[in-house]
Amino acid sequence: MPCDEANHVCDKSQYKEASLLEKIKLNLHLIYCKACRGYSKNNAKLTKRIEAAELECLDPKCKEDMKKDLEKALKEQLH
Amino acid sequence: MPKHEIHPDKWIDLYADYLFNYTVTRVSDREIAQDLVQDTFLAGLKSMKNFKGEASERTWLISILKRKIIDHYRKINSNKGKAEVRIQYNDAESEGDWLEERVADPFDKTAEDSMQNSELGDAIHNCLGKLPKKQANVFKMKTVLNYETEVICNELNITASNLWVIIHRARTAMADCLKENWF
Structure with missing residues (x-):
């Protein structure tokens, strides 16, 4: 497995979307590839931190609506 | 120190998620949080003239939002009637303004x-x-x-x-x- 594929599988596994075979191949790759080991480690930490922070975001559609309202209010204010 | 400028047309992209995250952790209700964030932007628009550029836009918006959140807690308190005000402290030594305490730490963690x-x-x-x-x-x-x-x-x-x-x-x-x- 080449490095770019290893990183891709590592990204997918952060979202539990990597297959068992992919994960086995990734782990074999990590045994001999130091660079990808580093990436995997940081990537897993990022996932943990984001889970710990219990982040909340607005839905993009909802942001669009907010934008429209704000633009309307801005226009009204300028007139 | 360079003065901060104000660009309401960029507010949603730059700050909506940040303000929403801030609010949701404090009011524990997505819909209410969304309304409070929207109110904050509209209030910011109305008081743009008062923005002196000493703090960043984000800090300034957060200060408006904080007041909106406190107002929200005041409002639900008055909606529920006086019974709600009689929150008892378990021991006589604790004292303080219970409303402010709830605003500061309204979650279970x-x-x-x-x-x-x-x-x-x-x-x-x-x-x-x-x-x-x-x-x-x-x-x-x-x-x-x-x-x-x-x-x-x-x-x-x-x-x-x-x-x-x-x-x-x-x-x-x-x-x-x-x-x-x-x-």
Whole structure:
């Protein structure tokens, strides 16, 4: 497995979307590839931190609506 | 010190998620949080003249939002009637304004936990703010809103392999950005 594929599988596994075979191949790759080991480690930490922070975001559609309202209010204010 | 400027047309892209995250952890209701954030932007618009540029736009908006959140707690208190005011302290030695205390810490976690969480949340939102807009959008939809890959691809009109390239770049940048203080 080449490095770019290893990183891709590592990204997918952060979202539990990597297959068992992919994960086995990734782990074999990590045994001999130091660079990808580093990436995997940081990537897993990022996932943990984001889970710990219990982040909340607005839905993009909802942001669009907010934008429209704000633009309307801005226009009204300028007139 | 350079004066900060005000650009209401960029507020939603730059601050909506940050303010929403801040509010949701304090009022524990997504719909109410969304309304409070919207109210904050509209109030900010009305009092733009008062913006002196001494603090950043974000700090200024947060100060408006904080007042909105306190108002919200006042309002639900008066809606529920006087019975609600009679919150008893268990021992005679505790005293204070119960309303303010509820505003400061209205969630079930210990104060320390939530403080750490909101610091970490702030740090993550700061890093998200440094990503290019499209990267930030895709990353948030995938990682925070937990949308299916297919849904994001349809919505943004990109292919799955596009999506994974963007996610990879975003994750690399996010890890770099958080490395110093949080890894």
